[in-house]
Amino acid sequence: MEMKKRISSELSNRNPAEVVELVVENCRSSDGEVEGLTDEYTELEILSMVNVGLSSLSKLPKLPKLRKLEVSDNIISGGLDTLVEKCPDLTSLNLSGNKIKELSSIETLQNLKNLRSLYLYSCEVSTLDDYTEGVFELLPQLTFLDGYDQEDNEVPDSEADNDDDEDKAGPPGDDDDEEEEAADSSEEEEDEVGLSYLLKEGIQDEEDDGDYVEEEEEEDGDVDGADVQGEKRKRDDEDDGDEDDDDDDDDE
Template sequence: MININLLSVSNLPKLSKLRKLELSDNRISGGLEVLAERTPNLTHLNLSGNKIKDINTLEPLKKLPNLHSLDLFNCEVTMLINYRESVFTLLPQLTYLDGFDADDQEAPDSDPEADGDGLEDEYENGEEGEEEDDDEEEDDLDEEVIDDEEDEDDDLEGEEEEDGVDDEEEDEEEDGEDDEEDEADDDLPRGEKRKRNIEDEGEEDPEDEEDDEDD
């Protein structure tokens, strides 16, 4: 809830699992006891840029045993003499104040656990695993389609070969019938064979022509 002109946290709902709360750049000047009641597991609290002027205003934060990081940057309280020593004395559970510990060692850039980065990583890993499974399923489907197409091609080639064999058998049968007819013609007497040839060619027998002339 950053920079929303918030005057108080009195209407904050009970959030027992909340660990990091951002309240910077508002107009909060007190009433921090609500945080201890409604967000008891806070580890990080950012109150920078608010209207906090007195060290005693921070006293309710003693009831947040897990509070490790507190940010009061740009609050008037930071202008007090011995400000840092006073806050670390008041809140002994603190590790970092305004980004530095009691020995002026800078805090890490972020706390993955408090920021929820661990959960995001798990979620992303879960999505990646699902995508890999989807890719594997798609590859399996592609392989099945290719196998089906190859089987269809083999069937078509087999049918074409069978058709070719059938055509060859039909041609051989027709050739055999023609040969049989030719052989039958060879077995006929010479006169009958000649007569059949004349009939096939549509010509008249010369002997018939002589009979016609005698008539």
């Protein structure tokens, strides 16, 4: 697909002034120049034109808010002064896999005062003996070259994913709402546990009361039985006494 048609397809009935991120990859520029982009993309912040056959950036329109530009795997060899004029706010530039051979080709990038991250791996310039030291010396505003700082520390994930996080971030207050919902859920669980405990305690108390009543009934039964036995024994003794009296009468 031609680059111009691809951009039109990605636009998808949107107003160019509303587009913040535009990804145009693996299509083809008819003459090695940027096609289909205009000055109307005033809000564009992220632009990816990977593997589209670009040999020049001279026709890149003015993009005042562009901060991240991906043009890796093309055949760009120079002419980077266009970026200083058209994209003065760039913070990240990926030129890996292009035809840049000398440090002098990137010297103009020192005028991009906000440039913090630059990628040049798989370019011929990256094979120079003094490549890393030379780039950092030439572009003192840089923090990372090919994903590493001057102390050979890798770019932190938080910074590498910063752009994605900003694009995916929800409206302000979403995190607070989620925290409040989690807190409410935790409180509800605690209430349920507490209620369950109280109910269990109540049931246990009822069972204990029932056992106590049964014990009392058993004790009462024992007392009543003892009384009956006592009454019987008393009656038996009286009967024995009567028999003895009768025997005395007969002897007389």
